[in-house]
Amino acid sequence: APTSAVRTFDGDGRTADGVRVELLANVGDPAEAEAAAASGAQGVGLFRTEFAFLDRTEAPTVAEQVAAYGRVLAAFDGRKVVVRTLDAGADKPLPFLHAAPETNPALGVRGLRIAGEHPDVVEDQLTAIAAAAAAHPGTTTWVMAPMVATVEEAEGFVAACARHGLGTAGVMVEVPSAALLAGPVLAHAAFASIGTNDLVQYTMAADRLLGAVARLSDAWQPAVLRLVEATCAGGAAQGRPVGVCGEAAADPALAVVLVGLGVTSLSMTPRALPDVAAVLATTPSDVCRRLARLAVESSCADHARAVVRDALPVLA
Ligand code: PEP
Numbered sequence: 217a218p219t220s221a222v223r224t225f226d227g228d229g230r231t232a233d234g235v236r237v238e239l240l241a242n243v244g245d246p247a248e249a250e251a252a253a254a255s256g257a258q259g260v261g262l263f264r265t266e267f268a269f270l271d272r273t274e275a276p277t278v279a280e281q282v283a284a285y286g287r288v289l290a291a292f293d294g295r296k297v298v299v300r301t302l303d304a305g306a307d308k309p310l311p312f313l314h315a316a317p318e319t320n321p322a323l324g325v326r327g328l329r330i331a332g333e334h335p336d337v338v339e340d341q342l343t344a345i346a347a348a349a350a351a352h353p354g355t356t357t358w359v360m361a362p363m364v365a366t367v368e369e370a371e372g373f374v375a376a377c378a379r380h381g382l383g384t385a386g387v388m389v390e391v392p393s394a395a396l397l398a399g400p401v402l403a404h405a406a407f408a409s410i411g412t413n414d415l416v417q418y419t420m421a422a423d424r425l426l427g428a429v430a431r432l433s434d435a436w437q438p439a440v441l442r443l444v445e446a447t448c449a450g451g452a453a454q455g456r457p458v459g460v461c462g463e464a465a466a467d468p469a470l471a472v473v474l475v476g477l478g479v480t481s482l483s484m485t486p487r488a489l490p491d492v493a494a495v496l497a498t499t500p501s502d503v504c505r506r507l508a509r510l511a512v513e514s515s516c517a518d519h520a521r522a523v524v525r526d527a528l529p530v531l532a
């Protein structure tokens with residue numbers, strides 16, 4: 217198998233026949249952003265902002281947030297950064313937001329749902345993102361919300377972003393309802409970014425942190441791939457781009473399938489970029505589409521994975 221140790225990444229992502237695929241980095245704080253920028257990533261497809269809120273007894277001030285987000289935007293001057301608003305709850309609990317314990321935290325008040333009980337937290341964050349973006353005009357700053365489940369949530373988030381002058385507002389698709397309604401959701405949102413970690417969890421009803429259900433927690437599950445396909449169909453109907461920013465994007469064979477399903481950007485841990493770029497560069501887009509069909513029509517994850525891997529000589 218190819219190893220990133222011997223590969224370099226020139227920042228360019230395209231299929232063998234030259235179809236562009238944006239290859240982006242997932243980052244969780246300014247230091248990771250600086251390392252990702254040096255790796256050649258074309259931008260940041262997922263900037264997780266939770267770091268600014270962790271280990272705190274109350275929310276960070278707007279000024280603190282402006283400084284922290286500004287460092288990330290500065291690292292990607294001339295490139296794009298997709299800032300995700302706070303995704304607290306479930307596997308990322310915050311004491312000052314989650315006073316009462318929940319029986320099912322993964323199904324509770326997490327992600328954008330925080331805005332219902334703590335509108336000030338999301339408003340302050342949008343204020344800070346807008347100020348950081350204004351201070352770094354060389355960076356293309358997009359913003360997106362996690363855990364969007366309904367069209368109304370998408371509409372409300374996009375409107376809130378617009379009030380802050382954040383004109384390119386999108387949604388994460390990580391709840392099956394959002395994938396199934398991607399068309400109406402993307403009538404409001406400028407783009408969608410599929411979070412496969414949670415989309416797998418909520419499609420398969422399998423806790424993403426529980427080893428005992430790891431066989432179910434697999435982005436190769438054909439049911440998950442069908443929801444990716446549905447999201448891309450919604451994106452195509454509205455003329456909106458659809459990316460993937462979950463772990464699935466870092467699996468080179470799965471990246472081929474995602475591109476074949478219509479995904480136009482892949483965001484991942486920076487060390488995965490060279491291998492994903494190398495497999496795409498040797499695979500024509502019609503082959504991506506053919507392998508995507510085989511995977512979607514498979515009856516199980518193992519079959520989908522095997523049939524695609526066997527067809528990609530670069531992975532042999
Ligand atoms: C995801 O759910 O796939 C995702 C990218 O978000 P997180 O892992 O931060 O929940």
Ligand code: MG
Nearest residue numbers: 390411413414
């Ligand atoms: Mg998620």
